[in-house]
Amino acid sequence: MSREKIVTTAIGVADEVGLEAMTMKRVAERLGTGAMSLYRHVADKDELIEAMVEQVTGDYAYPGRSGIGWREAMHVLARQDWAAFLAHPWLLTATATVTPPFGAASLAAMEWALSALDELKLAPHAAARAVMTINNYVQGSARVVVGDRQAEAGEDPGRAWQQRLSDVDLHAFPRLNRLISHPLPAGERDWFAEGLDVILDGIEARGRS
Structure with missing residues (x-):
């Protein structure tokens, strides 16, 4: 029994049943031991998370x-976080509830993100807001995919959205009707990267001002 083994096992359990159902008892059962033995290594479920x-x-x-x-660094950051959230959906809930102090890996990730924006010469608080906005975009996009069976199967969420509204009477909503009547061009598109570029354009503009 070790703290590392407990954490790895808990991640596996959370991947299978979700964060809420990941209990100390369930982790202990997976390890073939009693829940009390876990408390020698982690104080409680919050510390484990x-x-x-x-x-x-x-x-x-x-x-x-x-x-x-x-x-490019912001695209790398977004793709790495995106991959983590899709591999471990419980992370979407956990990152919203974990409070400081953070560990070395989390602090290193923050430092990496902030240092990547140095060339824009943003004020510290502006750089932090930019990173937070990107993080929120990645998490929101991941929630759409995790919660949408069509998107999970690989379908573009934008196309799925248009398809759902295609049979709805939208004449009272002319702009929305015009949007739905002009479907997205055929072929694959990187909707995630396109959305991120909208945010990065705004960050770049602030850097010039």
């Missing part, structure tokens, strides 16, 4: 930044 978030954050650590501009 913090350790789980820290481990996954380390597993999806951002790469070295050599030769990567700020914009």
